[in-house]
Amino acid sequence: MGPLLFCLTLQPLLNTLSSRLKVGYLDDITLGGSVNTVNNDVGSIISAGEAIGLKLNQAKCEVICNAAVPAGLAITDFLHVSPNQASLLGVPLLNGPALDDAISDHCAELTKAHSKLPLIAAHDALLLTKVSLGLPKIQHTLRASKCAGHPMLAKVDDIMQSCISHITNCDLSANQWAQATLPVKLGGLGVRRASDIAPSAYLASYSEGRKLVASILHIPQAETLDPSILNLWNRLSNDSPPPLGDSAFKQRNWDLPVAETTFNRLLNQGDKARLLAVSADHSSDWLHAIPISSCGLRLEDEAIRVAVGLRLGCNLCLPHKCPCGTEVEDNGRHGLSCKKSGARTLRHNALNDVIHRALVKGGVPSTKEPTGLIRTVNVPMVSPKFHGRQESA
Numbered sequence: 087m088g089p090l091l092f093c094l095t096l097q098p099l100l101n102t103l104s105s106r107l108k109v110g111y112l113d114d115i116t117l118g119g120s121v122n123t124v125n126n127d128v129g130s131i132i133s134a135g136e137a138i139g140l141k142l143n144q145a146k147c148e149v150i151c152n153a154a155v156p157a158g159l160a161i162t163d164f165l166h167v168s169p170n171q172a173s174l175l176g177v178p179l180l181n182g183p184a185l186d187d188a189i190s191d192h193c194a195e196l197t198k199a200h201s202k203l204p205l206i207a208a209h210d211a212l213l214l215t216k217v218s219l220g221l222p223k224i225q226h227t228l229r230a231s232k233c234a235g236h237p238m239l240a241k242v243d244d245i246m247q248s249c250i251s252h253i254t255n256c257d258l259s260a261n262q263w264a265q266a267t268l269p270v271k272l273g274g275l276g277v278r279r280a281s282d283i284a285p286s287a288y289l290a291s292y293s294e295g296r297k298l299v300a301s302i303l304h305i306p307q308a309e310t311l312d313p314s315i316l317n318l319w320n321r322l323s324n325d326s327p328p329p330l331g332d333s334a335f336k337q338r339n340w341d342l343p344v345a346e347t348t349f350n351r352l353l354n355q356g357d358k359a360r361l362l363a364v365s366a367d368h369s370s371d372w373l374h375a376i377p378i379s380s381c382g383l384r385l386e387d388e389a390i391r392v393a394v395g396l397r398l399g400c401n402l403c404l405p406h407k408c409p410c411g412t413e414v415e416d417n418g419r420h421g422l423s424c425k426k427s428g429a430r431t432l433r434h435n436a437l438n439d440v441i442h443r444a445l446v447k448g449g450v451p452s453t454k455e456p457t458g459l460i461r462t463v464n465v466p467m468v469s470p471k472f473h474g475r476q477e478s479a
Contacts (some may be wrong), residue, residue: 099134103127109302111175121151125159132160148172150179177230185231189238192224196245203253208390209377211253212275216373220246221278229291229337234284234315242280243267250277255391256400261355264348265398270373272349273365275394278341282348285319286340288312289328294335323347357399364397392418 089112100110105127107118115131117124132142147164149155150172155162170182178184199219203211224242227233247263258266267282268274289311300307316328319340326343333339353361363369372393377384385393395402395418402418414420421427438454445452 095138096140099131099138102134103130107303114175116174121155121159121161125161128160175230177227179231181232181236185227185233185236186238188227188231189224189233189236189242192227193238193241193245195223196220196242196249200245200249200252203249207377207384208253208255208387209385212250212390212394213377215246215249215253216276219249221280221283224280225287228280228284228287232288232312232315234288235281235318236284239281239284246277246279250275253390254394255387256395256398256402258398258400261352262398262400265352265361268345268349270370271365272345273361273370273397274345275397276373282322282344283337283341285315285322286344287337288315289319290335290337290340319344360399396422 092112093110096110096113096115100108100115103117105117105119105123107116108127109116117127119127128142128147135142144163147161148167149161149164150167150169152168155164155166170180171184172179173184173188178188196219199215203215206214221228233239247258247266250263250266251258256262265273266275267277267279269278270276292312292315296308311328319328320326323343324347326347328334329336329339349361349365372385375383392402394400399417401416403414403416405416406414408414408420408424408426410424410426412420412424442452442454
């Protein structure tokens with residue numbers, strides 16, 4: 087309740103200000119207008135704030151303008167910031183040095199994480215990269231800043247590709263990396279590319295916020311989307327129809343055509359069976375599992391390498407001849423269907439154990455078939471017969 091009570095205390099003070107733009111977010115206040123109007127409002131905040139126990143921290147206050155601030159005003163001692171270097175609530179306002187620095191800082195953090203990820207298990211590192219270190223770290227900037235098409239986003243994607251290759255110990259080609267960046271339900275790893283998601287993120291945020299922005303600035307609502315960002319989205323989505331109405335407020339509705347365009351392109355370039363298999367229902371559930379060792383959900387590093395390699399079509403081994411006589415390709419896919427593969431027996435036994443435990447848990451008496459009952463594979467099962475004696479009527 088603390089933040090709510092603070093806002094309720096500050097709201098009456100904001101209503102008395104004369105600036106054209108006055109926005110409060112918790113303890114951050116943004117005012118916009120002429121120099122004299124903003125200066126008078128700052129003086130009102132200082133005097134009225136002291137009466138209710140609030141003190142303005144002038145060391146953190148900024149004046150965003152191109153011209154110099156006249157001396158002798160309440161805002162003279164504030165830090166002077168040019169518009170192209172200004173940020174609001176952690177997001178650059180305009181394209182310029184501030185946006186470049188924001189993306190560079192993200193690249194530096196991602197590079198530092200890249201060196202630390204090998205210190206933990208591959209399953210943990212893959213999950214952290216997907217849900218925390220990658221796109222979620224820069225999502226706020228992509229939605230609030232007009233950074234779609236920024237050249238430094240390609241550097242973010244390159245670092246992400248290096249992270250995934252390092253975690254999974256797999257060399258990723260261009261098509262394999264493109265598949266890895268697809269959503270999980272489309273056969274990817276869910277590690278999205280910033281350059282692909284940036285137009286969708288900005289357009290969804292722009293569509294949802296333009297009505298609120300118009301009411302704050304007291305200007306007519308913009309009826310059209312930003313043409314430069316929309317043209318970039320059209321190229322990524324292969325000129326798909328954009329979402330309209332309330333559906334345009336959701337980033338997922340903008341992103342899905344872009345992801346489906348990449349998925350269809352990969353389908354047309356070959357290996358269709360593998361892509362359809364990994365995008366089938368429940369084929370990607372292991373990617374959503376939280377790696378908890380006590381529950382048996384943490385995969386070993388080698389298991390992660392093989393699972394990701396089979397999913398993306400990476401090279402997993404050297405070509406060789408299988409004991410069954412078949413030539414094994416470097417993708418290692420033959421082991422999934424080889425009749426002499428030990429993994430088939432292990433999976434079969436594991437499935438039997440799961441069914442047996444479920445029956446026991448449900449109170450159904452059950453016993454697993456002992457080994458060695460059938461010594462040859464081709465022994466036919468003999469059904470029981472009734473032997474009786476015919477009697478004359």
